[in-house]
Amino acid sequence: MADREPVLEFRGVNTHYGPVHILKDVDLKVFDGEIVCLLGGNASGKTTTLKAVLGMVIPTTGDVLLNGEVCSDKSTSYRVERGVTMVPENRRLFKRMTVKENLEMGTYLRTDKENLADDLERIFELFPLVKERLGQKAGTLSGGEQQMVAVGRALMARPKVLLMDEPSMGLAPVLVAQNFEIIEQINEAGTTVFVVEQNASMALSIADRGYVLQTGQIVLSGTAEDLLSNPQMRQAYLGEVD
């Protein structure tokens, strides 16, 4: 794995919101085909990390690389074109648009119109419910349904790397488990997944590797098994969940 080129890499990334230093010298790598999770408590900088991947936050120092290309100061749409997309925290669907229009927004940059119908069918296979809701305004859906549409919208972009910001947030436990199964299926179909979570045990149950973020610093990293058996980890993150 070490000799492969990472699809996503941070090299000493620092970010600030005004004077406030958020990410501190973050290094991380995500390789093709992996599921990698980024764990951390509230306000530890998880969302900021994802925003830095997409250029919604620009690092003050350090570099963000996509497929080996330095993209630190590239626009969001440039990066989306290179195959990265995100299911944002709290889904953030376009509530005044229909479900179908939300899915169409996911295809905004795609030029291969002939494949769209097939991709849509794939979304319906993953989420049969979405098909029934196509004409409905996204704002009228339940939280679980919104999550499905948000994932569907991201998949319609045919991402190589899918970023997910706390997919378990605000969902009933049974839906959380379903959600993580879907993430595994998406990964098996060939999409690299970088998932941010507070729910460490759930995330580690599907991930290949993980990083732990604390007040903007990576304090721990390793394979999922290592992290699950790490005493520090058990105490700080897993103990609360189990």
Add this chain to the structure above:
Amino acid sequence: MKLLKLPQQRKRRFGFVDSFLWAVRIGALVFVVVGIFGIPGVAGGPEGSLFKTLSGEGVSGEAWRDLFISGLAQGSMYGMIALGYSLVYGVLGFINFAHGEVFMSGALVSFFAADAFATAGIWESQPVLALGFTILVAMATSTIVAVLTERIAYRRLRGSPRLIPLITSIGMSFFIRYTFRGLFGDSFKTYPAAPGVLEGRATIFGVEILKTQLTVIVVTAVSMVVLYQFVARTRMGRAMRAIAEDREIAALMGVNVDRVISLTFAVGGAMAGIAGVLWALLFRQVHFLTGFLPGIKGFTAAVVGGIGNMAGAYVGGLAIGLVESVGPLLVLDGWGIPAVSQLKDVVAFSALVLVLIYRPTGLLGERLSVEERG
């Protein structure tokens, strides 16, 4: 530009489709009322008229009908201007007070095209071609002015507090106004009279309408439908709505935010340009100050209709047009006030105040609160 073909697409419903239908319903109701009362009113003359002002004086149905239709025509133009305010507010969350000047620039520059056509005789011999080209000139001018304003002034201010672009837009309004005065002088320019085919009256469903007013109403209605289809159905229109709802997520979908915001200004400008020519056709005089009052009325219309809402802009425009046309006679006549029609602006702005007091979101407004826009 449908990206996905799906059997269920007919089922989709937009908020402003509903709003639009409501507008049609209200409009139809008004027409029925006018139809019932108007025709016997015309036949009976003032004495036998069913129409009375609030003070109890009878007015001929004919007079009411003319006021009503000129109100509709006037209101259609306010609606076209209101669209520019509403679209920009929807996407950027601020009122572009320079929009009246965008309207003026189209009206003023198109004068030269219209004048040249009139001198060459094409205005009369090829009225459709000449008018069409004049409208294109106005649209192009207004679009360029609107897009440049955004590019030069507002884009840099996007992250700043809301008051700053607002004040800047007032500054831009003066800048554009006096730039045009500098370029074209401060004389009134007399637009050529409407071509012969548009002289006199046409009879539509038994109602006589001045052909110029009919032109205004038809052209604005068609423009509105085209714009509505553009925003509802095309990829760019969807991008505009996406930015209006959540700019960050729109960018995440790959929308080039700067370009779509430019497009929004362009579309608002084009609509104002069309309105500029129609205005000039009705009132025949253009001037560097021509944009002031229509600009304010357009803004009023956008607020009355529900700012940020496209159908609302149109409905608000019609409402303001009708209120200021019919209102003065209906409410103020017979109380010893001299020349009530001089008070039309008082009536229009009173309507604004009343709407803001009793329905702050506007007639068709959604919950577009300041908080929601962040």
